[in-house]
Amino acid sequence: MVVSPARNLAAMTHILILGAGFAAVTAARELRRLQPQARITLVAPKPEFVYLPSLIWIPTHLRQGGGLIRPLQPFLQRHRLEFHQAQVSGLADGGRTVLTDRGELKNDALLIATGGRFIRKLPGIEHALTLCEGIAAAEAIRDRLTAMRSGRIAFGFGGNPQEPAAMRGGPMFELLFGVETMLRQQQRREAFTLTFFNPATEPGKRLGDKAVGKILAAMARRRIATHLGHKLVSFSAQGVTTEGGQIDADLILFMPGLTGPQWAENSGLPLSPGGFIQADAYCRVPTAERVFIAGDAGSFPGPDWLPKQAHMAELQARAAAQNLHLALQGHAPTAQPRPELMCIIDTLDSGIMVYRSPQRSMVFPANRLFHWSKKAFEKRYLASLNK
Known part of the structure; x- marks a missing residue:
């Protein structure tokens, strides 16, 4: 069997995704779809996903902490992903080397989805x-x-x-x-x-x-x-x-x-005034080659209400993954995440639905249906990690 040079090159490509949250999971799915032959590695402190939006229900006894944690092994196996358990400490070589507490990791392309930190x-x-x-x-x-x-x-x-x-x-x-x-x-x-x-x-x-x-x-x-x-x-x-x-x-x-992750200060990447890694409209770090970012670690152009939330992180992750794929092919980026805020302000027995985009802003009155919808989405999302 003769393997084409393009297919052989794709098989040698090593993509690193930093993180194990909403943005990282979404980016991993999208990149595996677009890069079926590539080697893709997730880097995070633990091989587990924590469903952070439901933390609000632990203090009120509606949820137990253990019920919000999902081991990532089934997800990793399903999408043929490697996992490197480590804490990121910085970058070198313009992003081609990731520094961790468990050694250095080389890559051909990097997608940052580690989240931010509290001030x-x-x-x-x-x-x-x-x-x-x-x-x-x-x-x-x-x-x-x-x-x-x-x-x-x-x-x-x-x-x-x-x-x-x-x-x-x-x-x-x-x-x-x-x-x-x-x-x-x-x-x-x-x-x-x-x-x-x-x-x-x-x-x-x-x-x-x-x-x-x-x-x-x-x-x-x-x-x-x-x-x-x-x-x-x-x-x-x-x-x-x-x-x-x-x-x-x-x-x-x-x-x-x-603010941005602590290790960003040792990354050599451009930082925003607020301490986040700077991104352009394509979720690309403008001064680094084949380095993209999604979620709370980044500072993105857009309206002043652009949210730091899971939904927006997923939109950014899809765009970042698509543009990373294009960069590996030598093409210019084309995907831009749409600015969108979508949330249910839960009250334990009801909820207020809020939606905002550049074109409209809507608030739906408190309704028990929104509370149940939020619970149903949690269940569906956690189940999806086994698919």
């Missing part, structure tokens, strides 16, 4: 619990709530001053409404004071003007106090200090703003 610079931030840090953090919140018989709980989120869109406010709205619903269901609501704080006067503005109004109205109906428009100063065991005063709290639940 933990405010004094006393150790007194706050951050939901999206993972299952352990969500379980710690659950345990604190379970132990409390009464008290004051402060909920809030911050941003990145250098990159306003680099925030994760949606999960904090969901945690706030979910905890309030749980306390009512447990007939404990009257024993608690809930306060939502944010340095912006219109928190969640990137969801759209209509969404902000509906969210604040929902807080008022649920007798949730608000402390808005004041810069955060510090946290302590007694509560939250802002330039507008003190919020007394026995428990602080806070989501800091996002």
Whole structure:
């Protein structure tokens, strides 16, 4: 049998994908479809996928942490992917070498999907619990709530001053409404004071003007106090200090703003003012050859409301994978991810659907169907990892 030079070259091509989250999984599927003969390796600390959107349900006992973890072995086998268990520490040779705590990895093309990290610079931030840090953090919140018989709980989120869109406010709205619903269901609501704080006067503005109004109205109906428009100063065991005063709290639940991964500082790649790896409209790192990026690690052109969420990460991953495939063939990129925000703000027993694109912004009233849809999507997505 005679193997063509093109087929032989494709078989020798080694593509590295950094990460094991939504963007990495989506990119792996797309690249295997486009590059059936290539060697594709995922690099991540563990060969497992954690369904982060459902962390909101751990503190309210709707989910257990173990139920949100899926081993990646079936996915890796199904798509003929290799796995290198390691922590990325940097890049060299313009991205052709990935530095890890378990050796160097060479590649012909690189797709970065490691996610970002939280900015933990405010004094006393150790007194706050951050939901999206993972299952352990969500379980710690659950345990604190379970132990409390009464008290004051402060909920809030911050941003990145250098990159306003680099925030994760949606999960904090969901945690706030979910905890309030749980306390009512447990007939404990009257024993608690809930306060939502944010340095912006219109928190969640990137969801759209209509969404902000509906969210604040929902807080008022649920007798949730608000402390808005004041810069955060510090946290302590007694509560939250802002330039507008003190919020007394026995428990602080806070989501800091996002920045890029720590290893980006040792990558030689261009960084945005907010600390993310710079990308162009094609999810390509403009100063590096055959280096692409998707998800929270990157800074992308687009509207100021461009979300840091799983849905947008998947759209970026598909475009990045398609353009990486074209680059390996010597062609210019053509795929651009459409800017789109799509989320359900869950309240434990209902949900508000929010959609935004450059052309329209829509908010659908609270409906139990949205809550059940969110649960159904989780089940379907986790099942897909075996396909």
